[in-house]
């Protein structure tokens with residue numbers, strides 16, 4: 325694993341070149357082989373000091389262009405583009421450091437950073453697929469993912485069959501000779517459906533199908549799908565990884581026997597660079613900072629989600645609660661096997677759209693806002709917000725009801741949040 329990681333992470337990046345530290349036996353640094361074996365919390369916090377300044381925080385390179393000299397020029401002419409910094413759209417040292425950090429925390433072999441979560445999903449799919457290929461995808465994915473598969477990819481003759489991945493027989497039945505990708509989310513929105521990764525990966529790999537999993541709702545602190553044999557993990561880093569509702573970014577992380585070792589480098593050049601969707605250096609820097617507090621933030625957010633879920637389950641105004649940590653959740657046992665905690669996302673139903681709006685609009689401490697994963701608790705109404713453009717019939721296939729309220733728990737005190745929700749629920 326290390327050979328590849330060092331090539332991809334350090335080849336182009338003189339800033340945090342771990343190869344140099346590898347030979348250096350001084351204290352104050354974790355050598356590369358030890359770093360890979362650290363616990364998740366330590367991996368998230370640690371990266372080596374900057375080689376030039378010795379700053380323990382990553383420097384930020386706000387550069388669109390990098391100076392050539394005769395040697396660099398020759399390297400570029402010889403096709404060694406990865407070994408040098410050329411132009412911001414092709415890559416930036418701060419972005420490479422984020423990729424290296426994501427590789428470690430996801431337990432992967434390589435990572436490609438992108439401008440957003442949707443850029444990660446698009447670059448992964450368009451990087452892999454050709455016209456005439458077929459995808460099997462869960463019915464319940466992020467709305468823009470569903471719409472891209474259902475409408476835009478069909479324009480390029482890439483068809484998708486939507487299935488319930490909780491029913492392995494329907495996944496098997498949907499596979500065709502030209503199926504190239506099986507796609508699902510570790511925790512799906514808004515029913516918080518948890519995918520049983522091992523049987524899905526086994527089935528796909530028997531048929532030489534690449535498994536792509538969106539891990540946004542779980543975050544690497546809760547679930548690391550590469551450990552279950554998933555080939556590519558796509559993630560919106562705008563959510564838990566950034567963690568402060570102040571940055572948009574994405575990542576594709578890989579560990580796969582089925583894809584070439586340099587697959588992410590190939591698609592960096594043949595897809596991401598051509599589409600113009602690199603992660604900006606300032607965003608990479610914010611995400612690097614976010615990763616350092618990911619474990620503690622998410623740990624607390626999960627505890628609060630559990631308290632809220634238990635509270636809502638006994639609430640007279642709530643007809644149903646969806647949270648993988650509740651024994652009543654359809655995939656509770658699968659969640660227990662795959663995740664050390666159950667995530668910081670939950671949904672509850674208050675009957676109809678009018679009641680849902682009244683609840684979210686009455687909240688004072690929790691905010692009524694799109695997105696998730698930040699330090700502030702955010703709420704939204706999936707049917708008429710994220711999934712507004714999806715036809716009603718498809719929404720019901722996805723298990724989306726009009727009265728659902730989705731909650732992303734932040735870092736506020738759980739009892740204060742319960743009081744806030746109780747006051748809002750009292751208004752319906």
Ligand code: PLP
Pocket residue numbers: 440441442443466509513538540541559560561562572573574695
């Ligand atoms: N995947 C999931 C599960 C999401 O919820 C989102 C956005 O909400 C995305 C992907 C897209 O991420 P971004 O907004 O960073 O493009």
